[in-house]
Amino acid sequence: MPGSWRLMRNSDMQDVSRIAAIVHPDFPEDDAIFAERLELAPEGCFILELEGEACGYMFSHPWLDSDIPPLNTLLGKLPASPQTWYLHDIALMPQARSRGQTSPIIRHLFSIGQAADLPTVSLVAVNGSQGFWQHMGFEDVSSEKLKEKLLSYDDAARYMVHR
Template sequence: MSPFICRAMQLRDLADVIRIQSEAYVDEILETDEVITQRFIQTADTSWVVERRGEVCGYLVGYYTNLGEVSPWGCEFSHKPSADTFYMHDLAISRAAVGYGLGPFIVKHALAQVPHDALTHAALVSVQNSKGFWEKLGFVTFENLMQAQRQHLATYAGPAFYMVKSLQV
């Protein structure tokens, strides 16, 4: 039995989320504590942590939106009422927990929680050379972004790719 569990993120977890973000991301894409807190308030139902013996080791924050819509880096977001896509905005694992397969573990958990009858896709922006990781989970690069969405994608430092996966069986 694995010592790791996934559970809903709580307000008390935000200090750990902020710490893990600073471990996992380069400075150019670190988001402010205020933005992280506001996003959690807006999307607590699609925010999870993975923990081991009460210690938060990673997190995933997402929201409901529409296919082909990219959140600009550093902006707040909330669920869209007519959403067809679960957008995974932020996934990070603490340095101490790297190598345990927690990235795929929390993604699988999150995808099992979203309403597949209403949502047809999952999407994300791949950063920091994570494209191969997402491809192993079945995501592919989505090339048909509108110009405004390509501009949003360009707000991310380094090579960034908008990637999608069908949720339909």
């Protein structure tokens, strides 16, 4: 049975915390980070429901090109002149993986970026996911300038962009 993505609500934060703790134990973020992302860019925050249960989420927002927001840090506000739509985090519970759940929301993310007149969608690929993101049309544009910030994620983290 396919799942369905819907816009996130404040009432989803408990599910987000639960999913994040399971899927991203090496990249912990406070609940306040997720709540702020939802407040700042609700149009870029989604919940995946599968058989009536929240089993995935995505947080995204407008941001600056080649500028990676530090993990577990409040943004305060979005940039006045964003240059990219930034995929902050996507997480799927094991039961939601390998079911084709990611492609539809990523395609929707591209349309959000286009609607905001932003030329790119960007993200940091972690946990060896670079190949997946390349398959989705992203290219690795990591640079020496970003090296230190990328290392704060993991040794294999890559800054990737879809044009």
